[in-house]
Amino acid sequence: MINLTTKLSDLIHADVFALSILQRLEIPLGFGDMTIEEICHKHHLHPQFFLRMTRLFLYGEMPEEVENEPDLLPHLIDYLQCTHKFYLINHVPLIEKYIGLILKNEPHRSNDISLLIRFFEKYKKELITHLENEDQQVFPYVLRLHQCYEKKECAPEFYQEILSNPVAGFEETHDNLDEKLNDLKNIIIKYLPSFQSEHEIHQILILLFQLEKDIFQHAQLEDLLMVPVVKKIEIAVLSFYRGGDQ
Amino acid sequence: MKQFVICVVADSTEQRQRLTCVLCPHYQKVLSFSDIDLNFYKKHLMGFENLCLIVSSQFINDWFADVVRANHHHLIQLADDFTGNYRETEAIILRADSTDVEILETLSNVSEEDKRVVISSALSERETEVLRHVALGLSNKEIADKLFISPHTVITHRKNITARLGIKSISGLTVYAILKNIISMDDADV
Numbered sequence: 001m002i003n004l005t006t007k008l009s010d011l012i013h014a015d016v017f018a019l020s021i022l023q024r025l026e027i028p029l030g031f032g033d034m035t036i037e038e039i040c041h042k043h044h045l046h047p048q049f050f051l052r053m054t055r056l057f058l059y060g061e062m063p064e065e066v067e068n069e070p071d072l073l074p075h076l077i078d079y080l081q082c083t084h085k086f087y088l089i090n091h092v093p094l095i096e097k098y099i100g101l102i103l104k105n106e107p108h109r110s111n112d113i114s115l116l117i118r119f120f121e122k123y124k125k126e127l128i129t130h131l132e133n134e135d136q137q138v139f140p141y142v143l144r145l146h147q148c149y150e151k152k153e154c155a156p157e158f159y160q161e162i163l164s165n166p167v168a169g170f171e172e173t174h175d176n177l178d179e180k181l182n183d184l185k186n187i188i189i190k191y192l193p194s195f196q197s198e199h200e201i202h203q204i205l206i207l208l209f210q211l212e213k214d215i216f217q218h219a220q221l222e223d224l225l226m227v228p229v230v231k232k233i234e235i236a237v238l239s240f241y242r243g244g245d246q
Numbered sequence: 247m248k249q250f251v252i253c254v255v256a257d258s259t260e261q262r263q264r265l266t267c268v269l270c271p272h273y274q275k276v277l278s279f280s281d282i283d284l285n286f287y288k289k290h291l292m293g294f295e296n297l298c299l300i301v302s303s304q305f306i307n308d309w310f311a312d313v314v315r316a317n318h319h320h321l322i323q324l325a326d327d328f329t330g331n332y333r334e335t336e337a338i339i340l341r342a343d344s345t346d347v348e349i350l351e352t353l354s355n356v357s358e359e360d361k362r363v364v365i366s367s368a369l370s371e372r373e374t375e376v377l378r379h380v381a382l383g384l385s386n387k388e389i390a391d392k393l394f395i396s397p398h399t400v401i402t403h404r405k406n407i408t409a410r411l412g413i414k415s416i417s418g419l420t421v422y423a424i425l426k427n428i429i430s431m432d433d434a435d436v
Contacts, residue, residue, distance in 0.1 A: 111431065112425070114431075115421050115424060115425070115431070119417055119418070119421050122417055123417075179414050179415055180415045180417065180418065182412075182414070183412075183413045183414060183415050183417070183418030183421075184418065186411070186412040186413055186418075187413065187418060187421055187422065187425075190411075190412065191411075191421075191422055191425050191426075192425065
């Protein structure tokens with residue numbers, strides 16, 4: 001079981017996926033025998049948040065009793081935003097790069113490759129729209145809500161915003177982004193005639209598997225960690241509203 | 247021209263037509279049927295001297311295979327995901343000899359495009375038809391009207407298609423339909 005005294009190096013040895021968490025939190029390697037608590041202190045991370053997120057990612061362990069910890073929210077939002085960037089800066093361009101290499105190696109297969117490109121392009125647009133909505137609408141709302149909670153105040157227009165567009169709406173319409181990734185995997189594994197560029201196509205598959213797992217767990221963080229806390233403090237912030245007196 | 251009668255049995259019209267086209271230039275006579283059972287075989291086919299049956303797997307059981315073998319006929323069973331190359335074990339040769347190998351090589355030497363149509367047997371004829379309309383962007387209601395079936399039946403077909411192919415999204419199904427020449431790339435909005 002991971003706890004605050006676990007060495008970060010042991011965490012990576014236990015599951016290499018921990019590396020991608022460090023990468024998006026911009027924690028560089030070379031940390032010797034530092035524990036999770038020490039690393040969190042050094043990089044201004046919330047230790048309990050780091051623990052919960054890591055346990056969820058590595059062991060699928062659902063977070064418990066998060067409703068009473070609204071101070072997790074800014075750290076969580078920060079992490080989610082970093083993850084969005086990570087997808088767009090790392091995974092997506094890498095997949096595009098390998099598709100481009102296959103096209104370069106096998107120009108006679110341009111029809112099949114153009115199908116891959118068009119499918120992935122469509123998925124990328126969907127992904128960007130999804131992430132932009134969260135970055136531009138959902139996360140600013142959550143951060144403002146948290147700010148109001150800390151200050152114990154609620155402006156009239158924000159009171160109306162909470163009432164008209166609470167986080168429950170986000171929860172209901174939160175899209176499933178991993179469906180198309182699974183389709184793409186199956187198309188490559190089962191239906192596309194094989195390519196000579198085996199290394200490249202295998203790399204694409206590995207990246208798709210990683211991205212699918214990551215996006216699924218990312219959605220879990222939002223649904224199981226963020227939404228319950230936000231629901232709780234929405235009620236609290238609404239109670240701070242004192243009519244038009246503010 | 248080889249002195250063999252080839253009998254293709256598959257429930258998909260498209261697959262039957264393709265296999266027939268591929269085999270016709272090479273063999274004396276190529277017959278095709280959408281269904282077969284032992285009675286049909288005994289009544290119409292058993293009398294042929296040199297016969298090779300190429301049959302989708304759902305029509306064959308051990309008893310049927312034994313009777314065919316007993317009559318010194320050749321039997322090639324197409325696996326559901328047959329890709330046209332017997333060396334990859336997608337085709338199961340129930341009675342292998344040099345003739346079976348020759349026939350399978352005829353199938354293996356066809357163009358990539360032909361091979362793709364051969365594999366489209368993963369879906370039934372009706373499911374292929376539904377998939378074609380889905381890939382062309384029609385709604386369940388529009389598909390139901392075109393095929394004279396209820397929207398509920400369309401939904402059932404779609405669930406079966408998804409379960410068989412492992413593809414859920416319309417874009418994914420469209421890519422599959424293009425790869426199998428069920429629709430052309432120009433018709434599709436991938």
